[in-house]
Amino acid sequence: xxxxxxxxxxxxxFGRFGDLFERDPFFSPANRAExxxxxxxxETDGSYVFHMDVPGMKPEDLDVELHEGVLxxxxxxxxxKKEEDKGYVRTERRQGSFAxxxxxxxxxxxxxxxxxxxxxxLTIEVPKGAEQGARKVTVS
Numbered sequence: 001x002x003x004x005x006x007x008x009x010x011x012x013x014f015g016r017f018g019d020l021f022e023r024d025p026f027f028s029p030a031n032r033a034e035x036x037x038x039x040x041x042x043e044t045d046g047s048y049v050f051h052m053d054v055p056g057m058k059p060e061d062l063d064v065e066l067h068e069g070v071l072x073x074x075x076x077x078x079x080x081k082k083e084e085d086k087g088y089v090r091t092e093r094r095q096g097s098f099a100x101x102x103x104x105x106x107x108x109x110x111x112x113x114x115x116x117x118x119x120x121x122l123t124i125e126v127p128k129g130a131e132q133g134a135r136k137v138t139v140s
Contacts, residue, residue: 035097047125062117063139066110066113066137068106076097108126109128116139122139
């Protein structure tokens with residue numbers, strides 16, 4: 001079984017409890033205060049590749065860290081100044097900060113971790129290997 005994403009963690013009661021509310025239109029993601037950018041995770045022969053949608057964010061708005069098998073991604077998007085008299089009928093674009101964490105196998109090369117933002121997508125490459133340890137990377 002792949003350790004990158006574990007959706008069926010029996011101890012994740014709060015996550016499953018939240019899933020119940022997300023099915024109800026009243027509690028749709030657009031109505032919640034949190035902002036969690038969507039992520040795609042791909043395993044290749046040599047690495048794990050994460051693609052996260054972060055439209056409008058710059059490298060300095062993002063923080064990527066790998067520590068003890070946990071990839072942590074944090075970021076903050078500043079709210080645009082909205083003028084109420086400009087005709088806004090609905091606003092769905094989320095602002096503020098987010099934090100996401102993913103467990104990766106311990107057999108990765110923390111020193112070779114790479115992160116890049118291009119066209120609103122954060123791409124993180126976690127190379128496979130025998131190294132273990134902590135690594136914080138600068139997003140380019």
